Amino acid sequence: xxxxxxxxxxxxxxxxxxxxxxxxxxxxxxxxxxxxxxxxxxxxxxxxxxxxxxxxxxxxxxxxxxxxxxxxxxxxxxxxxxxxxxxxxxxxxxxxxxxxxxxxxxxxxxxxxxxxxxxxxxxxxxxxxxxxxxxxxxxxxxxxxxxxxxxxxxxxxxxxxxxxxxxxxxxxxxxxxxxxxxxxxxxxx
Amino acid sequence: xxxxxxxxxxxxxxxxxxxxxxxxxxxxxxxxxxxxxxxxxxxxxxxxxxxxxxxxxxxxxxxxxxxxxxxxxxxxxxxxxxxxxxxxxxxxxxxxxxxxxxxxxxxxxxxxxxxxxxxxxxxxxxxxxxxxxxxxxxxxxxxxxxxxxxxxxxxxxxxxxxxxxxxxxxxxxxxxxxxxxxxxxxxxx
Numbered sequence: 001x002x003x004x005x006x007x008x009x010x011x012x013x014x015x016x017x018x019x020x021x022x023x024x025x026x027x028x029x030x031x032x033x034x035x036x037x038x039x040x041x042x043x044x045x046x047x048x049x050x051x052x053x054x055x056x057x058x059x060x061x062x063x064x065x066x067x068x069x070x071x072x073x074x075x076x077x078x079x080x081x082x083x084x085x086x087x088x089x090x091x092x093x094x095x096x097x098x099x100x101x102x103x104x105x106x107x108x109x110x111x112x113x114x115x116x117x118x119x120x121x122x123x124x125x126x127x128x129x130x131x132x133x134x135x136x137x138x139x140x141x142x143x144x145x146x147x148x149x150x151x152x153x154x155x156x157x158x159x160x161x162x163x164x165x166x167x168x169x170x171x172x173x174x175x176x177x178x179x180x181x182x183x184x185x186x187x188x189x
Numbered sequence: 190x191x192x193x194x195x196x197x198x199x200x201x202x203x204x205x206x207x208x209x210x211x212x213x214x215x216x217x218x219x220x221x222x223x224x225x226x227x228x229x230x231x232x233x234x235x236x237x238x239x240x241x242x243x244x245x246x247x248x249x250x251x252x253x254x255x256x257x258x259x260x261x262x263x264x265x266x267x268x269x270x271x272x273x274x275x276x277x278x279x280x281x282x283x284x285x286x287x288x289x290x291x292x293x294x295x296x297x298x299x300x301x302x303x304x305x306x307x308x309x310x311x312x313x314x315x316x317x318x319x320x321x322x323x324x325x326x327x328x329x330x331x332x333x334x335x336x337x338x339x340x341x342x343x344x345x346x347x348x349x350x351x352x353x354x355x356x357x358x359x360x361x362x363x364x365x366x367x368x369x370x371x372x373x374x375x376x377x378x
Contacts, residue, residue, distance in 0.1 A: 079377050142376050147356075148367040149376060155348035156341045163340045178337040186375020187331050187338060188268050 007045045009035065011059075012098070014052045019101035023053055023109045054113045057103045061120040063092055068127050078135025083180045085128065086157065090176045093160035100161035125150065153183055196234045198224065200248075203241045204287040212242055212295035243302050246292045250309040252281055257316050267324025272369045274317065275346065279365045282349035289350035314339065342372055 004012070013034050017026045028049055032039040046052055067088040071081050093100055110117055128150050135141030141149075156179070164170050181187075193201070202223050206215045217238055221228040235241055256277040260270050282289055299306055317339050324330035330338075345368070353359050370376075 139378055142370070142374075142378055144371055144376055145367050148364070149371050151348070151352050152345045152368065152371050155345040155352075159340070159344035159348075163344075167336075175337070178334050179341065181331070182333055182338050182341050184375060184377050185331075186373060186377075187333055188373050188375075189328055189331055 010042065010045055011052060011056055014049075015056050015096075015098040015102045018053070018056070018106055019098050023049075023102070023106035050109075050111055053102070053106060053109060056099050057107050057110060057117060058113060058120075060092060060096060060099050060103050061117055064088065064124055065120050067092075068124055072127055072131070078131050078138065078140045079184060081131045082135075082141075082153070082184055083176075085131075085153075086179050086183065087172075087176045089157035089160060090172050090179065093157075093164055094170055094172050094175075097161050097164055104158070104161070125154075128154070156183065199231065199234055200241060200245055201287070203238075204245050204285075204291045207242070207245070207291035207295055208287050212238075212291070212298045239298075239300055242291070242295060242298060245288050246296050246299060246306060247302060247309075249281060249285060249288050249292050250306055253277065253313055254309050256281075257313055261316055261320070267320050267327065267329045268373060270320045271324075271330075271342070271373060272365075274320075274342075275368050275372065276361075276365045278346035278349060279361050279368065282346075282353055283359055283361050283364075286350045286353055293347070293350070314343075317343070345372065 010031070014026070014031055017031060017034060021030075026049065028042055029039045031049075031052075032042050035042075046055070068085070071084045071088070074081070074084070076084070107117055108114075129146055132141060132146045132149055136143055136146065199220070203215070203220055206220060206223060210219075215238070217231055218228045220238075220241075221231050224231075235244070257274070260273045260277070263270070263273070265273070296306055297303075318335055321330060321335045321338055325332055325335065
């Protein structure tokens, strides 16, 4: 495993503080105290609390965007694409649980990057809906209401960061497989 | 339709204010202003802001508890019971969208009734899990992980209050049927 850089440590500790206290309540001084360094030395690595929030939120949003683009471009049917979307959410929720918590509670505190974040989110949902609609048109997915299906899957996938910490060590492959079973194949016998 | 009592009006307007500004930021004076009455006359109907939060949150929690008890006691199989749980969440989310929003963002501000609320919530989840486990034991539900299934369904059902307002007039029967299809029967062909 590569050694964490000081910048990465700042983002990791800040995400945990934002999650626990909320962005507005956290100061650069709190962050420095938590890291056991001087506040002034934080500024060698990052310019402001807002810049930290931007890096945390946009790194995640861009991970989702990049993952969605791979899925969209892959030569696979719509059910496979939905399974890959599940994998993507599970992977990010396990790797960056605190970052997702900070994103979910604090994205609205983004300043100059707010519109960019909202655009990435909107594009993501548009691509998601397109996969569902194509799947229905191609008779790979049952004729359900696309917006209800997207709402239902995304409610579950976007809540993973809340659920995963209660479960201890989670195996991503097992969790993805369970969710694919439940969200796609149905549960009745 | 029965005329709304003044007490009911207080709870309805307070739920909307709690949703928009958060419990902590709302004062009894704000509530009186919003209703176009004097603050003093609020106290003819309710003793405090905390009492209002209690009534809003506990009325919903008790609705879920009563609904779950009917479902548990009914002579129906586990799939039918899960469908009835979906109906219950859809009904409450449509009838009391603002109340659910206030519950979700402000339940932790309950004071003397916090333990009671948490007990109702825990009992609800225990009953939900029992339905799933019985269904798996009786071979009505596939052998999925009960906790992943409960997490998945509840993430969707507990998010309805966020989604419904964006959709304009929602027909409860249609929405319940769509969700039952998606959450229970699966979406792949």
